[in-house]
Amino acid sequence: MDAFGRVATDLRVSVTDRCNLRCTYCMPPEGLDWIPGDELLAAHELVRLVRLAVDQGVQEVRFTGGEPLVRPDLEEIIAGVAGLPDPPSLSLTTNGIGLTSRAQTLKDAGLTRINVSLDTLDAERFRRLTRRDRLADVLAGVAAAKDAGLTPVKINTVLMRSINDDEVLPLVEWALDSGLVLRFIEQMPLDAQHAWTRSEMVEAAAILSELESAYTLHQSETPRGSEPAETWNVLGPDGAVRGTVGVIGSVTRPFCSSCDRVRLTSDGQLRNCLFAQTETDLRGPMRRGAADDEIVGLMQSCLATKRAGHGIDDPTFLPPPRPMSAIGG
């Protein structure tokens, strides 16, 4: 438990900082200085740290990156965590490239849920936004995830002013027709290039007002709890529920007061907040032979210093020293 009474039950595990896309709001065109291979945690090291976190109360593990599917041993990592005595629920955040051949093996390894990131349905726009011509692969990946029975399949969309903010309704229609749960995420100051500006961000309130002008929305009855997304059921003209849509107002409607997250980077650093300025090294002690108790002590002291909030709107706000792709989104 941290100093504000929040309990860390949701662990985000980054398995790599590398990626096969170059989304403009995340990375520069040339990519980044990747973490050297010998500093990345091996599958068995990741599984050990997740086991210790689960022993401390973690109930949900989401694998992310960078792009987690660039790791060929992702299934081994997932199977290792799924095989723990009291396994957490397992999900994955991915750009979807490669899912056509791996959705089923991931499911078989123990994955249950998946989030695929997709910001546009237009192939040329996708190429400009991600600097790669891969929209068809992502759409095929989404279909493969559904076919494999990963449930739910959620779509994460970042809207950018004058770039894709005219696609709110086309994306929602596509998601509703395809049985997908779409969530719009406010863009955060987490890009490696530090190009984010508050005034250019598409705010949750604007997204919601566009949704309300097109649809009858009913606040979802499922309690939000520590879920970052505010969700609504979308009603069709006959009053029947067509599906669910969500908005994650990370900047303008922060959910820090109920945050239950902790993050492990692919090089074995524990972070108590996406925006934390400091990290707790678990890899070094682990590789020097630390016993489980010692590592658990390091985990607990990291959590104890979790701040009340990310403070993006504070005049003293500083973005974290590493970009989202290296921390794990």
Ligand code: SAM
């Ligand atoms: N590569 C995978 C993907 O794109 O889903 C996983 C890692 S990515 C960093 C995780 C999520 O973070 C994606 O949904 C992506 O759109 C989102 N993301 C990346 N940079 C962001 C930013 N500056 N603000 C808000 N969300 C961002």
Ligand code: SF4
């Ligand atoms: Fe890669 Fe995901 Fe970043 Fe896009 S958002 S560059 S897919 S890590």
